[in-house]
Amino acid sequence: MSEATTETAESPTYEHPYNDAVSGAVIGSWADGSDSSLVVAPEKLTELLTHLRDEEHLDFLSSVTCIDYQTYGGKQRSGIDARFEVVYHLYSTSKHGGPVSLRVRVPEDETIDSAVHIYPGANLQERE
Numbered sequence: 001m002s003e004a005t006t007e008t009a010e011s012p013t014y015e016h017p018y019n020d021a022v023s024g025a026v027i028g029s030w031a032d033g034s035d036s037s038l039v040v041a042p043e044k045l046t047e048l049l050t051h052l053r054d055e056e057h058l059d060f061l062s063s064v065t066c067i068d069y070q071t072y073g074g075k076q077r078s079g080i081d082a083r084f085e086v087v088y089h090l091y092s093t094s095k096h097g098g099p100v101s102l103r104v105r106v107p108e109d110e111t112i113d114s115a116v117h118i119y120p121g122a123n124l125q126e127r128e
Helices: 042-054 122-127
Strands: 005-008 026-031 036-040 060-068 084-092 097-106
Touching: 036 042, 042 084, 042 097, 060 097, 060 122
Parallel strands: 036 097
Antiparallel strands: 005 026, 026 036, 060 084, 084 097
């Protein structure tokens, strides 16, 4: 597994165009050389997903998955302090664009809002 690099901001001032639409939604970035992702504030997830679907035309959620970092030895090196990370991959069927990859870090005893009301195809994937 390749090493990941993470950049995060302590405040919602991380510079990204999506923050112009949903203030404080993007709080960092993640990359490992083959995939780049945006780290999203958990409390802003559904607002950002709605914006991406309605305004950016990212109308297809291809996957939702969760990474469990409980036994991952490189967790601290990667700057990840939460146990779980939920990853979303979005595409545009009309613009033939994507993927836009979002990562939401979730502590062990917390939950995040469902994406089903925004992307109905998340229904089965969120149950896994």
